Amino acid sequence: MxxxxxxxxxxxxxxxxxxxxxxxxxxxxxxxxxxxxxxxxxxxxxxxxxxxxxxxxxxxxxxxxxxxxxxxxxxxxxxxxxxxxxxxxxxxxxxxxxxxxxxxxxxxxxxxxxxxxxxxxxxxxxxxxxxxxxxxxxCIGKFQHTFEFPNFDTPFPRNNASLQDTNAMHLCGQFLNKGRLGSRRFLFDEEAISKLRAQGSSSIVQNPTRVEVVASLICKCVAKAYKANTGLERPTLITHAVNLRRRASPNFPNSCMGNFVWLPTALMSQNYELPKLVTKFREAVTSISSDFVKSFQGEAGYVNYCKSSKQVIETASRVAQMNSSGVNYLHYTSWCNFGLYDVDFGWGKPIWVSCVADSLDNKDDTLFFNSVILMDTPLGKRIEVWVYLKEDEMAILQQDKELLTFATMDPSPLQLKD
Missing domain, CATH: 3.30.559.10 (Chloramphenicol acetyltransferase-like domain)
Structure with a gap:
């Protein structure tokens, strides 16, 4: 950050x-x-x-x-x-x-x-x-929020025999790329998001969120870039990081330290249009229910965690092998509503919060997986999206006419103030 x-x-x-x-x-x-x-x-x-x-x-x-x-x-x-x-x-x-x-x-x-x-x-x-x-x-006396102490007492059972093959990196690691990384930022303003929400709505998801519609459009356009680059029509497996604090009932406080993240998966067909993509994103996230979170607590919590983790990893592996042409992979993380634009050290809030793009020494043997990070802008009305793909796939994506109808590519951070 x-x-x-x-x-x-x-x-x-x-x-x-x-x-x-x-x-x-x-x-x-x-x-x-x-x-x-x-x-x-x-x-x-x-x-x-x-x-x-x-x-x-x-x-x-x-x-x-x-x-x-x-x-x-x-x-x-x-x-x-x-x-x-x-x-x-x-x-x-x-x-x-x-x-x-x-x-x-x-x-x-x-x-x-x-x-x-x-x-x-x-x-x-x-x-x-x-x-x-x-x-x-x-801030020294300029507290804008009631100070909350961090909580390191996890609601989940501890186990020193934690298995390394059940973590998120093992899941994503199946889809590691080796080559030159390409990264770009795309800014979606209020008007574009409003249009996307209208286009992405359906009888199943009548009021999609800004994250759902932007993530869905990115998925659709990246799939087109994959096909144009390889000549193969294949589905896209997505994982979407979900904050378990917000899925628990009652919610765990933001002060809970540790990793409260789960990666539900969804398989997106090359032919899906925006409403179907939005529905699949909604289904993936809502599959992480309060009962699901509760199953990781108590005496059986660790066993249930290991079982669920293995199921996700095995499902991803099975999906990757079920199609003769293979499967594309795209990992999503949303930093929206994290409060990063509220971080004030006493001289105002940040004018921009960023991830990291590929560096000048980007090499042919760089290891990475295709990923998308969605972020707020200073007043939270827009969405800034960071996309990381293979360099040749990014070269295609950045020319996608449908994407550029809704988004501005690599705008100056000085233009982000709403």
């Missing part, structure tokens, strides 16, 4: 403001880590964190250009990874850090905070809760 903050109008010099804010960030982070103590620990093995209070990996940097100049560079998306800690990887660092942060100051007084938090301590919702807590602590 990378959060961008613009410079505000202040009578102090930029140097004085920057030094003050850097000090404020360091001190507030040290304070909030006393509550989020596993974030300051070290990974012992694949299932254990040593809460030894050794701290996080924290670095600071300065850039000689302004934020506006940075955004105006034609290749700025490929430079975002430089705003993350140097050891940015999908896995935890070699030193065992669970949390890494980098603060970059721009010449205009703007500040960018890049954070990497291991899934061993938090999922996306948990990471957002941590960042908002850090911000609240930094």
């Amino acid at each position: 990378v959060l961008f903050y613009s410079a505000d109008q202040n009578t102090q010099t930029i140097t004085d403001i920057t030094q003050q804010r850097m000090k404020q960030l360091r001190e507030s982070l040290a304070q909030v880590l006393t509550l989020f103590y596993p974030f300051a620990g070290r990974v012992k093995d694949k299932i254990t964190i040593d809460c030894n209070d050794k701290g996080v990996h924290y670095t600071e940097a300065k850039v000689s250009c302004s934020l506006a100049e940075f955004f105006n560079q034609s290749n700025f998306l490929s430079l975002i990874y430089k705003l993350l800690p140097n050891q940015a990887t999908m896995e935890v660092s070699a030193e065992g850090y669970t949390t890494m942060a980098k603060v970059t100051c721009f010449a205009c007084g703007g500040i960018v905070i890049g954070a990497l938090i291991s899934h061993m301590v938090a999922d996306g919702a948990g990471a957002s809760f941590f960042l908002n807590s850090w911000g609240s602590n930094s």
Whole structure:
């Protein structure tokens, strides 16, 4: 997660403001880590964190250009990874850090905070809760929300014999690509989303959500790109990360730390139109009911979890083999309504929150799986979509006329204010 903050109008010099804010960030982070103590620990093995209070990996940097100049560079998306800690990887660092942060100051007084938090301590919702807590602590008397302490007491049974072949990465790992990664951002405004909701509605789903219709259009257009690239007409297997906190009854609080994520699957035919795609997305997500979440609790919870995990992985494997032409794969994650645009350290909310695009050193042997991340915009009225595909497939997708009828590709973050 990378959060961008613009410079505000202040009578102090930029140097004085920057030094003050850097000090404020360091001190507030040290304070909030006393509550989020596993974030300051070290990974012992694949299932254990040593809460030894050794701290996080924290670095600071300065850039000689302004934020506006940075955004105006034609290749700025490929430079975002430089705003993350140097050891940015999908896995935890070699030193065992669970949390890494980098603060970059721009010449205009703007500040960018890049954070990497291991899934061993938090999922996306948990990471957002941590960042908002850090911000609240930094505000010093400017609390905008009632402060909520993190909760590390999981409602699910613990088991040190956790099986590695039942996790999400094992599922997605079946569909790893090796090659050059292509990534693009697509912005859907209110008018486009309204039109898509009208087109995507049906007697089954009469009032589709903005996430459902945007995700469905992306699925349809990516399937066309797959076919144009390979010449094969084959179905698309999708997985969609679901936040179990919101599926439980009553809901688990956002302060629950750990991984509260499940990956329901759906098989999308090449011939599905928008209403059918929307219905399949709705069915996949609603299959994760409160009873499903409850089955993971209590004495039988761990056994039920392992059984359900294996069923999902085996189903995905079976689907991948059932079609002679194979199957396409697309993983969805929605960061919408995570509250990332509420993270305020005392000098306002972020003007942009981003993922990371492919870097300048994108290589022929890069490992990745096709994925889509849906995000809010500053006022939450639009949706920004990050799509990661093979480079040759992305070259086709970015020219899709149906997609570009509804979305703007790679707009400047300075244009995202609603």
